[in-house]
Every structure is written in structure tokens, then in C-alpha cells.
Amino acid sequence: MINKIIELGFSKLEANELLSKSKNIEKDYSLLLKGYPIQYLIGNVNFYGYKINVNKNVLIPRYETEGLVEKTIIYINEMFKTQKLDVLDLCTGSGAIAIVLKSKLKNSTITASDISKKALEVSKINAKENNVNITFIQSDLLNNINDKYDVIISNPPYISEDEEIMEIVRKHEPHQALYASDNGLYFYKNIINDSKKNLNKKFIIALEIGCDQGNSVKEYAKLKYPSSKIIIEKDLSNKDRYVFIINN
Numbered sequence: 001m002i003n004k005i006i007e008l009g010f011s012k013l014e015a016n017e018l019l020s021k022s023k024n025i026e027k028d029y030s031l032l033l034k035g036y037p038i039q040y041l042i043g044n045v046n047f048y049g050y051k052i053n054v055n056k057n058v059l060i061p062r063y064e065t066e067g068l069v070e071k072t073i074i075y076i077n078e079m080f081k082t083q084k085l086d087v088l089d090l091c092t093g094s095g096a097i098a099i100v101l102k103s104k105l106k107n108s109t110i111t112a113s114d115i116s117k118k119a120l121e122v123s124k125i126n127a128k129e130n131n132v133n134i135t136f137i138q139s140d141l142l143n144n145i146n147d148k149y150d151v152i153i154s155n156p157p158y159i160s161e162d163e164e165i166m167e168i169v170r171k172h173e174p175h176q177a178l179y180a181s182d183n184g185l186y187f188y189k190n191i192i193n194d195s196k197k198n199l200n201k202k203f204i205i206a207l208e209i210g211c212d213q214g215n216s217v218k219e220y221a222k223l224k225y226p227s228s229k230i231i232i233e234k235d236l237s238n239k240d241r242y243v244f245i246i247n248n
Contacts, residue, residue: 001025010038017042047096050103053126057118058094064235065155065208068242069100071233072153072206076105079204079248080150084108088198090141090154090191091115095123095134097153102132113137113145141187142194150200155208156187184210188217192224192245205245214240221245 005015010032018041022028028041039045039060044053047061048069054060076085085108089098092112102110112134114120120136127134139145188207195205209217214232221230221243228247235241 001029004029005032005038008032014038014042047094048100050096050099050130052094052096052099053122053129054094055122057116058122061094061096064241065097067233067235068153068155068206068208069097071242071244072151072204073101073104075204075206075244075246076151079202079246082107083150085150086147086200087111087151087153088113088145088147088149090152091156091187092123092136093119093155095126095136097155098123098134099126099130099132101153102127102134103130109135111135111137111145111147111149113139113141115140141190142198145198148198148200150202151204151206152191152195152199153204153206154187154191156191157184159184159210183216184213185216185220188213188243189220192217192221196224199247201247203245203247205243207243207245209241209243211235211239211241214243217243 002015002019005018006012018028018038019025021042031041032038037060039054040056044051045061048066052061085105087101087105087108087110089110089112092098092114095112098110098112112123114123115138117138120138124136137144207217218230218232225245225247228245231244231246232240233242233244
């Protein structure tokens with residue numbers, strides 16, 4: 001069976017993990033043949049070296065988001081040094097971003113929010129299993145959030161509603177975590193519009209974006225934060241993937 005799973009394009013590590021956890025490997029193999037994500041069958045993924053539980057209620061964390069975390073930590077270290085920070089992770093999903101940031105920025109206070117109660121249930125379990133203390137809030141973006149932060153980070157839904165995406169993603173991952181109106185820009189505009197009330201004078205906004213959205217997000221950010229530094233960063237595939245709004 002392990003060879004059959006590998007022949008579908010999965011790694012030996014993934015195949016072994018599925019075999020060790022599966023209660024009905026024939027059924028799970030049948031699901032794989034139909035395009036069901038192996039990560040949901042295994043029940044977790046490795047994200048930045050941390051075990052993150054996933055199920056159908058949360059987006060599967062990807063390497064691009066590891067890049068968002070890594071670059072954000074670099075900017076934080078350059079700008080704030082060892083200062084104790086207040087950090088907000090919007091659209092936290094599985095909690096992967098918040099968990100890594102809390103682990104790396106041990107003295108900082110991390111708050112994570114999501115509109116989905118079911119996603120927050122997953123993220124709370126992940127925080128507990130990774131032994132990190134995170135405050136979780138159910139909120140539609142910044143609507144229920146009143147505190148001020150030094151850093152706001154987010155990997156929001158950014159796929160345009162008419163954009164073609166991989167069938168395995170479209171069929172099985174939560175659409176609420178994938179799609180955004182206004183050509184995929186809805187969440188960026190709302191975060192940029194509403195964040196001023198939640199930011200300290202010196203701040204970083206860190207956003208993961210679609211590879212063709214960099215200029216649109218940057219130009220919109222310029223309108224709202226004309227005196228801030230706005231940077232587009234690339235991912236490991238050399239595609240525009242992150243926008244940083246920095247007020248130093």
C-alpha cells in the first residue's frame with residue numbers, strides 16, 4: 001500500500017504517517033484517488049517545524065505562509081529589537097502563524113482572531129499542544145477588536161471569486177478561507193482601512209497576497225498610509241507574495 005500512495009505523488013514520510021494513523025487504509029486510499037487532501041487524512045502538517053492539526057474547517061498551511069512568518073520576524077527584529085510587542089494575527093485559521101510567532105517572540109503578547117468558531121476550536125487545540133499562550137477572539141476582521149498592536153499580520157482569503165484554482169483545493173478546503181470579493185482585494189482593503197484604530201504609532205502590517213495582487217495592494221496602502229514605507233516581497237518561487245506596511 002505504501003508504494004501505491006507514493007505513486008500518487010506523496011512522499012514516503014506522508015505515506016508512512018497515513019499508514020500509521022489510518023483506521024481504514026483502503027477507504028483513505030480511495031479518498032486520495034478522488035483528490036482528498038492527505039493532510040486532512042493524516043490530521044496535521046509540519047509548519048515552520050511545528051505540528052499543526054488541520055481538518056476540513058481550516059485551510060492547510062503552506063510554505064508561502066512560512067515565508068510570511070520568516071520575513072515578518074526579520075522586520076520585527078530590525079525595527080523593535082528585543083522590545084516586548086503586542087501582535088495580532090487576523091484570519092488565524094489553524095493558528096499556525098500565531099503559534100510560530102509566540103514561540104519565536106516569547107516575551108510578546110499574541111492575539112489571534114477568526115470569524116469561524118470551528119477554526120478557532122482547531123487553533124486553540126494547536127496552541128495548547130504547542131505549549132504557547134495565545135489570546136483568541138472570534139471576530140469579523142477588526143470588528144470585535146479594540147486593543148492596539150505593534151504588528152498586525154494576516155494571510156486572509158485572497159482568491160478572486162471567478163479565479164480557477166486546483167480542484168483539490170476548491171473541492172475540499174473551506175471556501176470562507178479561500179475566496180474574496182472585489183477581485184480578491186476585499187480583505188486587504190478592509191484591513192488597511194480599519195487598522196489605524198488598532199495600531200501603535202510605530203507599527204508593521206504584514207500581509208500575504210496573491211502573486212498578481214502586489215501593486216494593487218501597495219497602491220491602496222499608499223492612499224491610507226501615505227507616510228509609511230510599503231514593500232512588496234517575493235516568495236521562494238520569485239513571485240510577489242507579501243506586502244509590508246511599515247511605520248518606523
